[in-house]
Amino acid sequence: MSKPVIEVVAGAIRDDQGRVLIARRPDHAHQGGLWEFPGGKLEPGESPLTGLRRELDEELGIQVLASRPLICIHHDYGDRVVRLDVHRVERYAGRPVGREGQPLAWQHPDDLGARRFPAADRPVLTALRLPDRLLITGPDPLDPVAFVARLERALAGGIRLVQLRAPGLDARAYADLADVAYRRCRDHGATLVLNAPPDLAGSLPGDGLHLSAHWLRKVTSRPAAHPWVGASCHGPDELARAEALDLDYVLLSPVKPTATHPGATPLGWSAFAALIKPVNRPVYALGGLGPNDLAAAWQAGAQGIAAIRGLWSFD
Numbered sequence: 091m092s093k094p095v096i097e098v099v100a101g102a103i104r105d106d107q108g109r110v111l112i113a114r115r116p117d118h119a120h121q122g123g124l125w126e127f128p129g130g131k132l133e134p135g136e137s138p139l140t141g142l143r144r145e146l147d148e149e150l151g152i153q154v155l156a157s158r159p160l161i162c163i164h165h166d167y168g169d170r171v172v173r174l175d176v177h178r179v180e181r182y183a184g185r186p187v188g189r190e191g192q193p194l195a196w197q198h199p200d201d202l203g204a205r206r207f208p209a210a211d212r213p214v215l216t217a218l219r220l221p222d223r224l225l226i227t228g229p230d231p232l233d234p235v236a237f238v239a240r241l242e243r244a245l246a247g248g249i250r251l252v253q254l255r256a257p258g259l260d261a262r263a264y265a266d267l268a269d270v271a272y273r274r275c276r277d278h279g280a281t282l283v284l285n286a287p288p289d290l291a292g293s294l295p296g297d298g299l300h301l302s303a304h305w306l307r308k309v310t311s312r313p314a315a316h317p318w319v320g321a322s323c324h325g326p327d328e329l330a331r332a333e334a335l336d337l338d339y340v341l342l343s344p345v346k347p348t349a350t351h352p353g354a355t356p357l358g359w360s361a362f363a364a365l366i367k368p369v370n371r372p373v374y375a376l377g378g379l380g381p382n383d384l385a386a387a388w389q390a391g392a393q394g395i396a397a398i399r400g401l402w403s404f405d
């Protein structure tokens with residue numbers, strides 16, 4: 091008999107320094123003594139938003155004014171299955187206090203890993219460290235000066251995650267470009283992910299590796315040379331493979347018609363949402379998207395959008 095699923099809603103609340111509020115669970119509770127994102131079980135028939143507002147008022151004495159979905163995790167603890175629906179609280183009224191006596195702490199997302207959280211929260215910590223827009227560079231940088239100027243404009247405009255894609259370059263030219271791109275990204279506090287064969291990427295400066303669908307099939311374990319590893323997926327088998335390899339995040343495409351792959355059949359948002367429902371890690375929606383699609387992407391369960399044309403400036 092399948093175990094009943096406990097529906098839990100939780101809030102990721104940020105302060106103006108970008109730190110996130112966490113609370114310590116009571117020792118006697120399930121996952122007791124561990125840190126959590128404030129929240130709790132939904133009441134029967136309650137919507138996630140109503141539950142979020144109620145829980146954060148009860149536990150912290152704050153009123154949620156604006157929020158949006160961040161990530162939804164299904165986790166089997168053995169004795170129970172939890173569906174943890176985490177929302178980013180964008181605005182709230184009041185000052186959070188531990189109304190149930192629970193200790194609270196504000197922590198930068200990069201430092202959350204030093205705390206002990208329930209197992210279900212691991213992908214939530216990853217989602218909090220990733221931005222909502224992933225820029226894929228393009229087209230091939232035949233003119234490196236113009237290419238770097240475009241990259242610089244995107245970084246100045248707030249892009250903080252860049253995938254260096256240049257399939258037309260040989261290994262030498264790609265390595266030279268990675269060198270420049272890495273320095274530019276580092277100057278802006280952005281993460282550079284290399285879309286290259288793992289052996290080549292492992293020898294180049296960067297923060298991460300992007301596995302194309304080809305390399306996702308070929309590697310037998312998670313490549314270890316860079317801290318971040320993501321992959322391109324187009325359906326359930328590739329999504330399952332990325333999970334089995336314990337990659338940090340994935341891209342699922344194409345959501346809409348795209349000039350890069352004109353022959354591919356677009357998924358549309360509802361098929362996209364259905365495909366990523368069982369995926370317990372951040373998913374970027376890709377294919378014909380731009381910043382105007384962010385709200386639809388969040389509602390479909392995505393971390394955000396990935397794009398070439400939608401985020402790369404061509405003028």
Ligand SMILES: Nc1nc2c([nH]c(=O)n2[C@H]2C[C@H](O)[C@@H](COP(=O)(O)OP(=O)(O)OP(=O)(O)O)O2)c(=O)[nH]1
Nearest residue numbers: 098100120121126127128129130131172208210211
């Ligand atoms: N709030 C919260 N719960 C989490 C997180 N991670 C995680 O695995 N859980 C699990 C632990 C529990 O099994 C369940 C939440 O149940 P709870 O006991 O806190 O719910 P509640 O506040 O409604 O408490 P109660 O009325 O049952 O006493 O979700 C998290 O980050 N935040």
